[in-house]
Amino acid sequence: MGRSHDGGAESEVSGAYYDWTKTRCPERPWIRDYGKTLVMKFFLCSRDGAGDVDKVYLTFSQALDVARRIDNTTLGIPKIVYLVGWQYNGHDSKYPAWDEVNERLKRPQDATALVSLRWLIAEARAYNATISLHLNMIDAFTDSPLWDEYLAEDIIAKDASCRPIEGEAFAGMQSYQISYAQEWSLGKSQQRIDRLLAMVPN
8 A cells, every 4th residue: 555645635545446437536636736846847968860968967966956956045845856868868869768867967976877866866855856757658769779669569650651650850850659549558658657667766
């Protein structure tokens, strides 16, 4: 049984299947009340048009220092910080994969960037900040580790001529649309989410 805490109000989640279509209400209202929270993004790293790292703006160590200074300025109000560019080679890099933390952001004393990310998540709590991750479930890039698998299993959406459907071009790289229904029916959406949750603490 899990217990969540939200601004003085606690709610329990049994872990059993919950059918919200019968109650028309979520099992619990929220874990974090965005209406009472300062929400922001930290832009950590950009990628270039070839898919490589373009520029590092903040390492994980520097991000913690920014969180500390913002906490001092805002007198300790609750904050949610979305890290942009935390994965692979920076912002929007290698979607739909989320499996690798950007090594350019790691602390020198840590073995991996994942260790550094977990450190940031834990340490930021002292500054009333919940660290979250900016990600994207709808786009795919040809340099993604998942590209060949998703293309073969028709998770990359295709037009009537069986060509992958283009999305927007981001920072010089063409994205392609994911078929949400196909990804979900094959269990791949859940696998992506489960792998991400296994990487980072709650």
